[in-house]
Amino acid sequence: MGFEVITSPPTNQEILELGLTACVDGACLPLKAFVGHVRFLVNRGLELLFVPQAISVVPGEYTCTNLLGLPDLVQQYIPSSVRLLSPALDARKGAGKISFSYLRCGLEFASALRVLKAWQTAQAAQRQVDTAPKANGSTGRGLNILILGPRYLTDDAYLNGDLMGKLAALGVQVTAAAAFPDSITLPASRSLAKRPFWTSMRRSLGALEHCLHRVDGVISLAPFACVAEAMQGVMVAERTAKTECAHLELHVDEHSSPVGLVTRLEAFCDLLERKRRG
Amino acid sequence: MGSKSKPVYLGVDVGSVSTNFVLLDAEAAGASVVWKKYLRTQGAPLVALKTGLAHMAQEGSWRIVGVGATGSGRELAGVVLGADVVKNEITAHATAALSYDSNVSTILEIGGQDSKLIILRDGVVVDFAMNTVCAAGTGSFLDQQAHRLGIPIDEFGQVALRSTSPVRIAGRCTVFAESDMVHKQQLGVDIADIVAGLCQAMVRNFLSSLAKGKELLPTVFFQGGVAANAGMRRFFEETLAQPIYIPEHYDVMGAIGIALLAAEALAEGHKPTRFLGLESVLRSEVAAQVYECQRCPNACEISEIWRDGTFLASWGARCGRQGRADQTS
Numbered sequence: 001m002g003f004e005v006i007t008s009p010p011t012n013q014e015i016l017e018l019g020l021t022a023c024v025d026g027a028c029l030p031l032k033a034f035v036g037h038v039r040f041l042v043n044r045g046l047e048l049l050f051v052p053q054a055i056s057v058v059p060g061e062y063t064c065t066n067l068l069g070l071p072d073l074v075q076q077y078i079p080s081s082v083r084l085l086s087p088a089l090d091a092r093k094g095a096g097k098i099s100f101s102y103l104r105c106g107l108e109f110a111s112a113l114r115v116l117k118a119w120q121t122a123q124a125a126q127r128q129v130d131t132a133p134k135a136n137g138s139t140g141r142g143l144n145i146l147i148l149g150p151r152y153l154t155d156d157a158y159l160n161g162d163l164m165g166k167l168a169a170l171g172v173q174v175t176a177a178a179a180f181p182d183s184i185t186l187p188a189s190r191s192l193a194k195r196p197f198w199t200s201m202r203r204s205l206g207a208l209e210h211c212l213h214r215v216d217g218v219i220s221l222a223p224f225a226c227v228a229e230a231m232q233g234v235m236v237a238e239r240t241a242k243t244e245c246a247h248l249e250l251h252v253d254e255h256s257s258p259v260g261l262v263t264r265l266e267a268f269c270d271l272l273e274r275k276r277r278g
Numbered sequence: 279m280g281s282k283s284k285p286v287y288l289g290v291d292v293g294s295v296s297t298n299f300v301l302l303d304a305e306a307a308g309a310s311v312v313w314k315k316y317l318r319t320q321g322a323p324l325v326a327l328k329t330g331l332a333h334m335a336q337e338g339s340w341r342i343v344g345v346g347a348t349g350s351g352r353e354l355a356g357v358v359l360g361a362d363v364v365k366n367e368i369t370a371h372a373t374a375a376l377s378y379d380s381n382v383s384t385i386l387e388i389g390g391q392d393s394k395l396i397i398l399r400d401g402v403v404v405d406f407a408m409n410t411v412c413a414a415g416t417g418s419f420l421d422q423q424a425h426r427l428g429i430p431i432d433e434f435g436q437v438a439l440r441s442t443s444p445v446r447i448a449g450r451c452t453v454f455a456e457s458d459m460v461h462k463q464q465l466g467v468d469i470a471d472i473v474a475g476l477c478q479a480m481v482r483n484f485l486s487s488l489a490k491g492k493e494l495l496p497t498v499f500f501q502g503g504v505a506a507n508a509g510m511r512r513f514f515e516e517t518l519a520q521p522i523y524i525p526e527h528y529d530v531m532g533a534i535g536i537a538l539l540a541a542e543a544l545a546e547g548h549k550p551t552r553f554l555g556l557e558s559v560l561r562s563e564v565a566a567q568v569y570e571c572q573r574c575p576n577a578c579e580i581s582e583i584w585r586d587g588t589f590l591a592s593w594g595a596r597c598g599r600q601g602r603a604d605q606t607s
Contacts, residue, residue, distance in 0.1 A: 009575075012574070012575035013575055246405065262366075263367065263408070266366040267403070267406060270365075270403070
């Protein structure tokens with residue numbers, strides 16, 4: 001559409017620090033990191049900041065309340081010279097509403113034809129990201145682990161303490177639940193007693209149902225003090241206990257020492273290995 | 279002690295509060311402890327390591343045929359000693375408990391900075407939980423409170439047992455627990471009842487944060503430094519309504535377990551030990567250096583270990599770099 005686009009790099013100490021020093025204390029770690037990214041970009045000089053208000057991205061579901069309020073939160077941390085562009089994405093009245101919001105938002109800046117082409121390009125790029133998930137890591141010990149948790153945590157190596165890298169070093173294959181497309185997780189979540197409201201939780205639980213008998217263990221990754229994830233942790237624990245699938249809950253916060261994380265992962269992999277050997 | 283150069287396995291558990299050493303008789307089956315030492319780490323694991331080894335050299339003549347390191351300082355200890363096995367403390371604690379009783383199904387472990395619950399079935403660890411973010415309800419907290427009340431930590435448990443009606447203390451958070459205790463003290467509540475209330479709160483906190491939804495089947499072991507506290511043991515027994523066993527060497531179980539794992543690994547691999555030798559470790563000057571790496575915006579905290587001016591190892595870099603700070607690649 002003719003914009004010059006600036007993106008922030010993957011989360012690092014500098015970005016997180018920017019978030020920690022400014023963001024309200026009660027916010028979860030990913031939210032603080034998000035504010036850090038925003039402040040980082042503002043320092044680079046920009047005119048428009050694109051933070052969509054994701055109310056619902058799948059019909060019949062909501063995103064978490066923190067995501068819902070994201071534009072309002074971000075507004076506090078940007079100078080008046082920066083304009084916040086936040087189209088409301090609300091799929092509750094049909095998935096088509098989301099395209100409509102994006103297109104209408106674009107019309108202010110370019111002709112209908114250009115906006116339409118940009119939207120198609122963006123969708124093609126998104127489909128590339130959303131293709132079937134690949135297991136990463138190492139096949140060294142022949143162990144498979146499913147990681148549950150929202151994508152903004154499982155994909156952020158800085159926030160999750162390089163969980164994937166550490167597991168790979170321990171000789172384990174890892175698949176992230178968040179990488180499963182809705183075409184798999186939606187049908188899989190139908191066997192749940194009740195469909196969760198929140199999209200990220202439904203994706204995690206759907207992926208769990210899909211993978212339960214194909215993996216050796218499950219790790220739930222959650223930000224400390226995240227209510228939805230705390231609830232999900234209990235549901236996952238109940239489900240895995242019934243099938244005797246090993247389950248580890250990890251909470252991430254601002255600690256900088258990786259020792260505690262390594263201890264848990266090491267012990268968990270030992271456990272899986274000994275279990276498999278019988 | 280004193281038998282000429284007895285072959286032994288050395289197990290070292292470098293924890294945040296204590297650094298523990300054991301020597302296991304290499305000729306006996308299972309865990310036969312011939313020497314042990316429980317030292318305060320006092321924030322200086324390298325000093326504690328050397329002090330422990332110096333005591334060991336003084337108190338007997340040993341031939342060390344294998345070394346294992348565990349605890350949060352295990353990497354450091356592993357490099358300094360030349361350990362054959364470096365493993366996490368959960369596996370170590372479970373191994374030690376199993377060597378005492380192969381029927382153990384539940385291990386309650388409360389150490390200085392963390393507490394753990396380990397669930398075993400048929401001799402295999404099937405589940406575990408560690409307290410996550412804070413150190414409320416661990417040994418450090420008990421230490422602090424004992425100090426504040428002017429009761430030596432060794433007598434803390436006995437004082438708790440004298441109580442006839444323990445008062446209720448908030449156990450969720452150290453800060454709340456402390457203010458609760460101060461309030462009760464000001465009301466003139468007997469010190470024994472406060473101490474007992476605190477022990478009860480710690481038991482409650484342990485079970486609600488770690489044992490949620492888990493089945494604690496017999497046999498139950500209680501180990502770690504806090505197992506010395508008779509009050510804690512009694513309240514665990516009352517709450518779980520079953521006997522709790524405290525192994526003889528409850529305070530050094532991690533070190534015992536890792537020594538057993540070292541013995542197992544060396545027997546499997548038919549390899550000689552990589553131990554650097556008692557004299558060589560005691561004679562050398564080992565220094566640790568911690569700094570923030572400035573190579574990229576991640577600013578990782580790197581720990582470097584140097585012996586007699588020679589670089590040994592470093593860790594902590596997210597990028598996996600192993601080199602020295604002053605080297606370019």
